[in-house]
Amino acid sequence: MTLGLLGLAVGVDAEADVQTDGGGGLRGVPQEYRTWILKADAACTQPSMTPSLLAAQLYQESKFQPTAQSTVGAQGPAQFMPGTWATWGRDDDGNGQTSPWDIGDAVMSQGRMMCSLLRQAAASPYPGGPQSLALAGYNAGWGRVVQYGGVPPRDFAGGETFNYVKIILATMKRFEGTSRLEVSGTGSGPNALRKASTLLGTPYSYGGGGPQGPTTGFCDGNNGYLKGRCSASSTVGMDCSSLVQYAYWPNAKLPRTAAAQYNATSDRPVAKADLQPGDLLFWSHGSSSSIYHVALYAGDGQVLHAPRTGRSVEVVALASAMPSGDYQGATRP
Structure with missing residues (x-):
């Protein structure tokens, strides 16, 4: 960070930010x-x-x-x-x-x-x-x-x-890693993951999205705001549970919210060691009655999810997707 550590300049305007793939990957890093x-x-x-x-x-x-x-x-x-x-x-x-x-x-x-x-x-x-x-x-x-x-x-x-x-x-x-997942295999899980991966880079919109794809969302007094304004109402996108619902529809007609999706699939739990592509992962504030986030397991210790307002649908490490202490468990639709 200090003055005195630079190499030669390259031909890119300092005034122009480089755009990425929506945070969908990271490569070339130890x-x-x-x-x-x-x-x-x-x-x-x-x-x-x-x-x-x-x-x-x-x-x-x-x-x-x-x-x-x-x-x-x-x-x-x-x-x-x-x-x-x-x-x-x-x-x-x-x-x-x-x-x-x-x-x-x-x-x-x-x-x-x-x-x-x-x-x-x-x-x-x-x-x-x-x-x-x-x-x-x-x-x-x-x-x-x-x-x-x-x-x-x-x-x-x-x-x-x-x-x-x-x-x-x-x-x-x-x-920057690839913005599209390389998903192998067939079956409901890989197929759902493959479908969800087509929305990588789609903005997060609280309450937005559904079986037919991205839509504008809404603000509820606590969620959907960015820099003091209601971002969701003018952002065409997905939230975490609509992304999951979209991925599995119509073969599995999952309910709309993360909590309801957990309740609908909790009779088919999956241990971390047995995770397969397309499995659902949930995070909560301490119990199954306070589920607040859902993601799709993408293989190789990664998840595909819509994280929060201001971000986009992305692939990240499971360990960093949400606070590790909030991990509730996984299920298989």
Whole structure:
């Protein structure tokens, strides 16, 4: 994150954010980083946060080297200066110490800081897009973004921040996974998963969607809002349970809500070790009477789901889809 760690600039406008496939995949990342990147992404509600953004930034900062240290004292894979680490660092990996050298601690702290910067950027009047502005803030400090009214120009700090933004936006593509699942096999589960995968990248819309596909949703006083306004009523999309209902319809006419889908299939439970593509996974606030989320198992420790307002239908690691302590169990329709 510090000045002094950049390579050469590449031919991408600093003013243009790179778009991704809706968070549908992550590739080219060492396994020890993958889970933490997906967790950090899942913990952020900003639409412009993506796994590929975090991955490209980590690559630029340290080339995924946990022992990286800069000449000016930045430490670890996310290159935190001690003063900045004091603000953002947490013991996310639960090993009893909060360290910028620990991959889990570093990546989750990077995600928290970037999420905050993306939020500031989205609310700011400055041009360039949230990703560009947040990256500039991470590298040079948000004060410099305010000072220059956007990404600092080439003549600031020898072009380091300007180039930092350009390089990361340009390299995000190399870390984006496919937006379509490769689903093998036949039967109701794989067929449902295959059908649901055609909606990857579809916006989340609370109350939206059904057997026929995406529709606008509604707000209920607590859900469906983004930045203080009712986003669902103007967003054509799906929510978690409508995606599942759509995937299985008409071969299995599942009810509309996650709780009702659990009740309709709970007599066919599936252990985590026996999960198959298309199985339904549920999360709750402590019991089967408080189910709040459902997803489709996508194989290889992944799930396909519609996560929340501001996000899109995506494929993520089961471990990072929702809080692990809320996992209720799985069923097979």
